[in-house]
Amino acid sequence: RGPQVFSGYWKKAEETAEVFVPAVDGDDAGPWFRTGDIVTIDADGFVSIVDRIKELIITAGFNVAPSEVEDALRSHPSVADVAVLGLPSALSGEEVVAAVVLVPGAELDAQALRDFLRPNLAGYKVPKRIIAVDGLPKSLIGKVIRREVRDALQTESHALQ
Structure with missing residues (x-):
């Protein structure tokens, strides 16, 4: 989510719905975009991209x-x-x-x-x-x-x- 994230695929409502996750309770920032990245978070909070879920x-x-x-x-x-x-x-x-x-x-x-x-x-x-x-x-x-x-x-x- 954020200003850099696109709002959806042009004229492809089904594909857009597949990649955006609704906001959870208490999160009024709008839907989250599912990037398809597999990540790990270490003890210091650093995120490392491992791979893509499709791969x-x-x-x-x-x-x-x-x-x-x-x-x-x-x-x-x-x-x-x-x-x-x-x-x-x-x-x-x-x-x-x-x-x-x-x-x-x-x-x-x-x-x-x-x-x-x-x-x-x-x-x-x-x-x-x-x-x-x-x-x-x-x-x-x-x-x-x-x-x-x-x-x-x-x-x-x-x-x-």
């Missing part, structure tokens, strides 16, 4: 924040860039999949990457599939376009640039 992967009933897995993979010396997302799985609902851009000269050793992740991530967060790609599609501001990554991985083309 959350639910595998076998467990929640996985893609950014946590991406940060862990980026710390490996062979990984230049990465996108982690959930793909449909008959067994677990979604499976954790990583599209990895390797540094020049590196070769993909998916098992070695999983072994690297295991000391720092719960087992359900470790990607079931790790796929080497040439590049990741990015927006003008440098954010990975996850929809395009998902589409490419689901069609098995893996032709990401």
